[in-house]
Amino acid sequence: MVDDKNNDNIDIFIVEDDFTLADEIKISLEKYGYKSERSSNLENITEEALLLNPKLILMDVNLPFRDGFQWCSEIRRFLKVPIIFISSRNTDMDIIMSINMGGDDYIIKPFSIQVLIAKVQALFRRAYSYNNSSSPSIKSLREVTLNMADNTVMYHGNIIELSKNEFKIMNILMSKAGTVVSRDEIMDILWSTDEFIGENTLTVNINRLRSRLKSIGVENFIKTKKGQGYIIDEY
Template sequence: MYKVMLIEDDHQLCGLIKENLERYGYEVILPQHFAHIEEEFLNIKPDLVLLDINLPYYDGYFLCRSIRQKSTVPILMISARSQEMDQILAIELGADDFITKPFTFDMLHSKVKATIRRVYGEYAVIDERNTRVGPLCLVEKTMTLEYKEAKVEVSKKVFKLLKKLMEKENSFVSREELIEEVWDSVSFVDDNTLTVNMTRIKQTLSELGLKDLIKSKRGVGYMLQYPAGE
């Protein structure tokens, strides 16, 4: 789950943005006090920052520059200011993109998703760290799933689904979040498509001698649960 720090002093807008992004599986965290944004940023360690320009204590430009001096985390600036110079200043201070108010939540989600994908996803430099759950290992470099001495190759879609499930071991992941992880859109993907790919994952695990690792709950989603003590 990607962690988004939302720095916006309009409480109503904050609530709407939080609700909208959490629907797509993001964890949205709001600052407790605008006078201590920099300290809270270091404690939260977000994957992405949504930053308004007009704020109490410090404006968004100051905070953008301050955050950029400490971190390469992607920053999306939000503002009712629509002048080109405002956008240029934001980019020059280190922002990755600029969203002008008023905006639709579809547009906001699209920009968040595109930024996450560019920085951490399929357009980013591939991180060769492997994902492990007990002796089960998902190897990014070779696109294989390994268990003890056995290994099987997996497709890109199966790889992404497995990675998400393994990262959230022992927790249910919603169908919507899994679809979003692989296909980028919930509305244009047949629900049966996910079911077919989950069946492939179960078959792949069976080939490795692992059965019943994937649990499903109607209306909730899927969970990977490796037996404790094995």
């Protein structure tokens, strides 16, 4: 049984375009205590994975929009959770590709549910027995995801890398979503190094960050509260 200490997250994310098989896997996993969800949008698997923040992913290789190897490579930029590929493709090249793209195991269809469960249990033991921190910290709000590991922002599959100051501004505003953060508070956070951050410099950084967000389709995310500071609404 899995000790699910964080009820906000799921244990296993199932990415499989055969929904009948996916539901069968989900039911079997839940019998063993694994809180599971199957993908409901095969066009935006990375975004769904980030929202669910699973502890393990079961990834089919043959998917309708991009194959599982490509999704794995993209997900690996944000999450370091174990990924098990499941596929009817059984050549050595497919298995080698799965390893090269960041997969942790490979199960060939058709497979026994008992074999799947055994592999899942083994990966959970290896990944979480000695380390409870399963993935780099991420913040997600209104489909905008901030990755703490590499200072990137993703929105609808578009990714930009932020500067040090842009990242700090996004981090504090997303951490306090729904609350106005004063300019003084932001400047105190930015001025944690020897670099001087004044009123004009902060304004330039905020405007540049807004422009960068707009370039990936995020508009009106950071709002100005005149005489108070800045806010990102929760909804």
